Amino acid sequence: MxxxxxxGNGSARPxxxxxxxAAGVSRGTVSRVVNGSPQxxxxxxxxxxxxxxxLGYVPNRAARSLATRRADSVAFVVSEPESRVFxxxxxxxxxxxxxxxxxxxxxxxxxxxxxxxxxxxQVEQYxxxxxVDGAVLVSVHGDDPLPWRLMENGTPVVMSGRPQLSHxxxxxxxxDNVEGARAATAHLYERGRRRIAAITGPQDMSVGxxxxxxxxxxxxxxxxxxRDLCAFGDFSQESGERAMRxxxxxxxxxxxxxxxxxxxxxxxxxxxxxxxxxxxxDVAIIGFDDSETARHTDPPLTSVRQxxxxxxxxxxxxxxxLIEGGSTTSEPVILPNELVLRGSV
Amino acid sequence: MxxxxxxGNGSARPxxxxxxxAAGVSRGTVSRVVNGSPQxxxxxxxxxxxxxxxLGYVPNRAARSLATRRADSVAFVVSEPESRVFxxxxxxxxxxxxxxxxxxxxxxxxxxxxxxxxxxxQVEQYxxxxxVDGAVLVSVHGDDPLPWRLMENGTPVVMSGRPQLSHxxxxxxxxDNVEGARAATAHLYERGRRRIAAITGPQDMSVGxxxxxxxxxxxxxxxxxxRDLCAFGDFSQESGERAMRxxxxxxxxxxxxxxxxxxxxxxxxxxxxxxxxxxxxDVAIIGFDDSETARHTDPPLTSVRQxxxxxxxxxxxxxxxLIEGGSTTSEPVILPNELVLRGSV
DNA sequence: CCTACTCGTGAGAGCGCTCCCGGGCTAGTT
DNA sequence: AACTAGCCCGGGAGCGCTCTCACGAGTAGG
Numbered sequence: 001m002x003x004x005x006x007x008g009n010g011s012a013r014p015x016x017x018x019x020x021x022a023a024g025v026s027r028g029t030v031s032r033v034v035n036g037s038p039q040x041x042x043x044x045x046x047x048x049x050x051x052x053x054x055l056g057y058v059p060n061r062a063a064r065s066l067a068t069r070r071a072d073s074v075a076f077v078v079s080e081p082e083s084r085v086f087x088x089x090x091x092x093x094x095x096x097x098x099x100x101x102x103x104x105x106x107x108x109x110x111x112x113x114x115x116x117x118x119x120x121x122q123v124e125q126y127x128x129x130x131x132v133d134g135a136v137l138v139s140v141h142g143d144d145p146l147p148w149r150l151m152e153n154g155t156p157v158v159m160s161g162r163p164q165l166s167h168x169x170x171x172x173x174x175x176d177n178v179e180g181a182r183a184a185t186a187h188l189y190e191r192g193r194r195r196i197a198a199i200t201g202p203q204d205m206s207v208g209x210x211x212x213x214x215x216x217x218x219x220x221x222x223x224x225x226x227r228d229l230c231a232f233g234d235f236s237q238e239s240g241e242r243a244m245r246x247x248x249x250x251x252x253x254x255x256x257x258x259x260x261x262x263x264x265x266x267x268x269x270x271x272x273x274x275x276x277x278x279x280x281x282d283v284a285i286i287g288f289d290d291s292e293t294a295r296h297t298d299p300p301l302t303s304v305r306q307x308x309x310x311x312x313x314x315x316x317x318x319x320x321x322l323i324e325g326g327s328t329t330s331e332p333v334i335l336p337n338e339l340v341l342r343g344s345v
Numbered sequence: 346m347x348x349x350x351x352x353g354n355g356s357a358r359p360x361x362x363x364x365x366x367a368a369g370v371s372r373g374t375v376s377r378v379v380n381g382s383p384q385x386x387x388x389x390x391x392x393x394x395x396x397x398x399x400l401g402y403v404p405n406r407a408a409r410s411l412a413t414r415r416a417d418s419v420a421f422v423v424s425e426p427e428s429r430v431f432x433x434x435x436x437x438x439x440x441x442x443x444x445x446x447x448x449x450x451x452x453x454x455x456x457x458x459x460x461x462x463x464x465x466x467q468v469e470q471y472x473x474x475x476x477v478d479g480a481v482l483v484s485v486h487g488d489d490p491l492p493w494r495l496m497e498n499g500t501p502v503v504m505s506g507r508p509q510l511s512h513x514x515x516x517x518x519x520x521d522n523v524e525g526a527r528a529a530t531a532h533l534y535e536r537g538r539r540r541i542a543a544i545t546g547p548q549d550m551s552v553g554x555x556x557x558x559x560x561x562x563x564x565x566x567x568x569x570x571x572r573d574l575c576a577f578g579d580f581s582q583e584s585g586e587r588a589m590r591x592x593x594x595x596x597x598x599x600x601x602x603x604x605x606x607x608x609x610x611x612x613x614x615x616x617x618x619x620x621x622x623x624x625x626x627d628v629a630i631i632g633f634d635d636s637e638t639a640r641h642t643d644p645p646l647t648s649v650r651q652x653x654x655x656x657x658x659x660x661x662x663x664x665x666x667l668i669e670g671g672s673t674t675s676e677p678v679i680l681p682n683e684l685v686l687r688g689s690v
Numbered sequence: 691c692c693t694a695c696t697c698g699t700g701a702g703a704g705c706g707c708t709c710c711c712g713g714g715c716t717a718g719t720t
Numbered sequence: 721a722a723c724t725a726g727c728c729c730g731g732g733a734g735c736g737c738t739c740t741c742a743c744g745a746g747t748a749g750g
Binding site: 025027028032039040041044063065067068069 | 701707
């Protein structure tokens with residue numbers, strides 16, 4: 001009796017068998033109805049549906065998984081050694097996209113986070129062991145073999161961002177970093193700026209490379225415009241500040257800066273203020289990521305916004321297609337960015 | 346043959362049965378070893394362990410769940426109608442704490458997000474249907490019946506933050522908002538400030554109420570100090586700016602502000618600058634949350650930091666205890682905050 | 691009118707695990 | 721020596737579902 005209380009849970013969940021009994025059909029038929037098979041008469045379907053409704057039947061996930069050998073869930077893997085993962089709205093937004101797209105198809109979203117090397121190995125174990133049908137990988141490092149290991153294993157995987165060592169046909173979704181950077185730089189040019197500097201990200205990451213390429217592309221062919229006025233940062237504020245100081249030293253006359261991340265732009269703002277430059281009067285500046293911070297700087301930062309939620313949705317769609325098709329390779333999807341205009345230009 | 350290729354997946358995962366065969370024992374014994382039962386001889390244990398190692402055996406989650414009638418997973422439910430959920434580091438940090446604590450006990454973390462009312466209902470369905478053993482609820486609104494509905498259903502639930510309509514024994518973890526606000530205000534006083542204003546949060550949320558209470562508590566009994574110099578905001582930057590303007594109007598002589606959120610503090614900074622006040626020379630200011638933004642304002646913002654990751658861990662620990670004990674009620678846990686000193690004081 | 695299908699349905703056989711019962715063995719007790 | 725008490729261990733039953741196969745009834749074709 002104590003046990004009965006213990007298990008609590010009000011009414012025990014009805015099983016297929018009970019629904020079948022109530023509807024006056026067999027288990028098989030109920031299963032067919034529940035799974036939307038066309039092979040069932042209207043009469044049977046109706047009475048099953050009624051019984052389902054009445055008993056409040058919900059399929060038991062575990063039993064289904066066991067029988068189908070599918071997990072009916074996908075992993076969202078964050079393999080970030082740094083701790084600041086979620087301070088960036090990027091992840092949250094991506095997650096939201098994934099969540100929305102996934103809930104439509106009834107799959108579970110299992111969140112897996114790994115910081116230490118040991119956890120990293122566990123993640124691989126976990127995914128390889130078929131606990132999930134596929135995985136969305138975010139913030140994977142360049143030399144991380146995880147995606148390929150999983151692909152070899154036959155597990156569908158989709159990454160966010162183009163991997164550096166582009167393995168042929170490794171499925172990924174990315175925003176058009178080249179075009180975003182190009183548009184930002186072009187915007188500065190169109191506003192009449194002529195000495196446009198760049199603070200770029202690390203060149204061992206595709207975002208870093210692409211955003212620099214976009215900057216160069218925008219300035220290519222323009223006469224009398226320096227286009228190698230760039231300093232390198234690591235996306236952090238400090239590095240942006242340092243880079244800005246270097247740039248001011250190299251060219252005190254510069255009148256605009258394209259920063260490959262908002263954080264670096266914030267650092268640049270500080271350096272500019274310290275150097276007595278007014279923004280945007282003396283120097284215009286554009287960042288990248290459209291982070292929360294961009295809205296609160298002084299002046300507010302014009303920035304390139306990535307369609308993060310959409311990226312999440314696309315990744316999920318791609319993953320579901322892979323899972324369904326039993327494949328592990330796919331053409332990448334590149335989504336357009338958007339320039340958000342604020343006071344810094 | 347095509348099928349064989351399709352299913353891919355390299356080597357099929359070994360089952361208990363196969364491990365048993367390899368180890369020369371029965372299924373039961375392998376199960377006992379895997380689950381750490383003491384009722385097994387050293388010899389048997391050793392040979393099972395060896396077989397497990399060799400075959401790379403990992404228990405099938407679905408089968409286990411089916412047999413034990415447990416889900417071996419908990420849900421992290423974000424029921425936030427707003428879209429800015431993850432722009433605040435709070436959630437990410439909480440999530441990390443939950444993830445860390447959970448991975449130690451081998452449970453899955455299922456992320457469930459709900460924005461629309463319909464999704465809200467689905468979440469309830471989902472959790473009630475026993476897909477998870479328990480749930481961590483964050484950012485629940487005051488009038489949201491979700492936690493109680495789940496509790497009635499017998500599902501263990503832990504909330505973040507003290508609920509307003511404090512249902513007796515609804516389990517929650519919170520930081521000590523009263524004490525955090527008190528310490529911040531007291532700090533301002535100790536630094537010699539005497540006209541300390543407050544920008545408080547909405548009074549229909551416990552955080553809003555508590556932080557105001559802390560402010561009042563710090564000033565109680567101090568002679569010649571105004572302690573009702575407060576304006577209300579809604580935690581947003583705009584509301585902070587507005588509140589600050591009101592306060593300056595009411596008392597142009599004020600020399601310090603305690604803001605109940607960093608965002609409001611940022612707004613206040615703007616208003617102060619617009620009014621020609623220097624921070625911290627003329628007016629000192631302290632925020633709350635120690636957000637990413639606090640680090641990037643000018644000057645950097647002194648703020649109260651909540652032990653968010655720890656809160657996540659505590660919530661998880663509490664939840665696991667509830668699950669294990671088959672209970673749904675528990676004493677709340679209140680964790681201390683910390684004042685992070687930066688340039689704004 | 692018989693054969694050949696098609697279509698809807700029922701039933702059996704698992705999926706891989708845990709739980710529990712009972713048998714065999716050893717050690718301790720009278 | 722006989723009996724009991726433990727301790728290990730094996731194996732059956734069953735968790736709730738899907739899937740395959742076979743069967744009966746209807747329909748069309750020869």
